[in-house]
Amino acid sequence: MRSWQALKQHIHDLKFQTKIKLSFLLISMIPVIVLGGFVFQETRSLLISQSKSDLQATLHQSALTLNGQLDVYNKLMNFLSFNQEIINAANHTYTTTYEMYDQLTNVIDQNFYIARYLNTGVEQITLYTGTNLHQHGNTVRPLEEIQGKAWYPFVMKSVDVLWYAENKDIISVRRIINTKQRNPKDNVLYARINYDTLFKPFEPLQAQGSEILVTDASGRPIYASPGMKGYIPPTDAGMTMDKLQWHGTNYTVLQSDVPNSGWRVMLCKPTSVITSSAWWIISTVIIMIIACIAAVAIAGSLFSRKFIHRIEQLRNNMRTVEQGSLEVTVSSHSKDEIGDLIRGFGNMVDQTKMLIDKVYVEEIARKESEMKALQAQINPHFLYNALSIINWRAIRIRASDISGMAQLLSTYYRTTLNKGKNMTLVSDELLNVQSYIEIQLNMHSNSFEVDYSIDDAICTYQMPNLLLQPLVENAILHGIENREEGGGKLILSGCMEDDCIVFHVEDNGVGIPPDRLSHLLETQAKGYGLKNVNDRAKLMYGPEYGLTIHSVEGEGTQVMLRIPLKEQNR
Incomplete structure (x- = not known):
């Protein structure tokens, strides 16, 4: 409360010229600040929107590229899954080793080799079979090895190619369906895709300062760029969030789906990087505001000096009058309030001078009248004659003391009366x-x-x-x-x-x-x-x-x- 009172008193004590300058500056700065802030905010929003639109387009293109690669692998899996030779080899019950060797070498190995040769991103193709085919490297494996996998029940219920991630292994699995046999065996075609090759389309985005996070249909991370390692999207936010904070950095989030796998790609770019392009606008607006402040300050100083000049002259004249001088040098022909004040002060001083002069003259005249009245109380001629007779008679009787006194009185009254x-x-x-x-x-x-x-x-x-x-x-x-x-x-x-x-x-x-x-x-x-x-x-x-x-x-x-x-x- 005291500080507020002190501030109010300080404002009251400011010079009038300073008050005019501050008022002029504050009133002029309101539209400047409002307009500058509006321009900055709108331009910043436009730039951010444009940057997000460009990023979204780039993300969508990268997601399409990934989806295209997955489509190629899906077609490969469908091709192998519907290959009748592979279907027959996977459902046949073998009675001789030769027969088994012939199917492994001439059918399964040959088809899988050609598929991997034509698709370099495929690191492994494996047939998990329920027949009595012997284990053959990574090409043929018993079905029991994958029956404990979490995805196995989903694969056996689906007729589509499904995609899963196991650590850094990206796998594509599909059940081999046999419609020509009454009691077909359970067979699953398994392919492991090169992790780095699959997500290479996102490298340009990462080079531009973006972080990439790819999640499966359940929201679990499949791929994460270095800046997003360890991040798990919150389940309550779903996949609709447009911003997040990770390791103290605020990110703007853009998303795109990969239809062939059910995955979702999240592009996370630091908000400060997106808005950095708006800094030149901030700088421009700040420079404009500073220039406006300087112009307003200069204009306010000139105007206030013009307004206050006559008041300062009036104040100086008032101080002169306070010191006893009644000479007023300021005058004004203006019809505004300051002009009326100057003319009123001049008239007041003139009236004061007139009254003082009148009082001085009357006082001097009164004193002179008193003096003349005092002098008139004595009849000079009668007094001089009387003193002369006293002096003459004193001389005759040789009374020198009486003669001297008479002469002194005569001299005294002569100089006192001074002929009026x-x-x-x-x-x-x-x-x-x-x-x-x-x-x-x-x-x-x-x-x-x-x-x-x-x-x-x-x-x-x-x-x-x-x-x-x-x-x-x-x-x-x-x-x-x-x-x-x-x-x-x-x-x-x-x-x-x-x-x-x-x-x-x-x-x-x-x-x-x-x-x-x-x-x-x-x-x-x-x-x-x-x-x-x-x-x-x-x-x-x-x-x-x-x-x-x-x-x-x-x-x-x-x-x-x-x-x-x-x-x-x-």
Whole structure:
């Protein structure tokens, strides 16, 4: 079950292009395999049928040849059996030796010799007689010698020539019938046929890889080629079987009858030999299937690549959007589902860009409105006039500390208001911060130290106003003021790094707790705080700019402001 689930998951995880290729290949291969298998099976069956037909014809011809030889021997046996001289010699009761010798020499030997001379396949002819003829070599033998044979009763009941096999001896026997005497003797004519000569017609079939088995009417083997030695046909199969297995080899069986003897010839040829001619068809079909598979694979690859190309482009654009870029380069004029998907994705990105731009613009406008509202809370002319009167009267009474404070406030608010402009020179921003720090020193009776490290190269560039003052304010009010033992120190530095202006505001105050530090730039604090500065920088320049805060509780805090170089408009 797990392996099945794993296989399903593996199929689900395959690339879409791979799925298209496999589907294309499988669907295309079904008719190829079915058609190829059908052609192979039909052609194979046709070849086997043709081979069996040819073998059957050859077997039938060989069986006819054997039957013809047996017919010759049958005619010979009939000729001798109906020879009146032999009949008389076999039924006569002899009274003298001369008479007996005359019949043996001039009748029986002479006829048997001529018969064997004219039929070289006959190895022996014997007359088994019930008369008083003496035994004469293998020519004349007493009838008692064969009366115990299994075939003897059948011979005595038959009027035909019968054929039997005894080991490798093929014998032809026939009862000699005497119709001219009232009480004829029992006589049997016996002939032994050369085994190899009789079955020589089957040698061409054996040379072609076939095995031959000849059985008598009872199914007992008479002749067997080397490959079929020891095989006995099963009695329950009869003689109608068309295949058999012997010594691990499957054979196709063909059969033919030999009418003159009642024998049956079985031709057994290995099925693999018969079907070997079909291997070239198998090879051809396999080559065709492989060629079709290759063609389908190539076509599937081309089609899938064509289909998937637009989807891959869409996927690449989606990854680009995931990384923060809203630039879409893929488009489609197709009216299919993929075209609709591409156009829908493009419209979605366009809507997203429009909404983002709208939010950015509205946010910047809101910040600008807040800044202008903050600036509008102070009447610049009234403030400058008031500070000038305070400064003038302080000079008159020689109150230099009051005069200095008035001048610092005047400088601070002049640079803060910046005539209502959002951008200012870095030098003016630094002047604003220095004025603020001096005011704080006067207010804190110079209870902390200030260290400046400013690169003059950055002073001519522009930056948004009021970015540094909130950082310094937080360092003094939330860091240095909370030190219990005094000895506060503030460090303000600015330099140029990688086409950027980097400011550092560092204090040795109480630091920021870790739980608050992680949310400091995300939570809006009262007043014009760090989050506001960070949001302004990111909205104006991008997400890679803004504030970075590093703080250790009890040791101090360092705030870094990073903005791009922006030259003064000329």
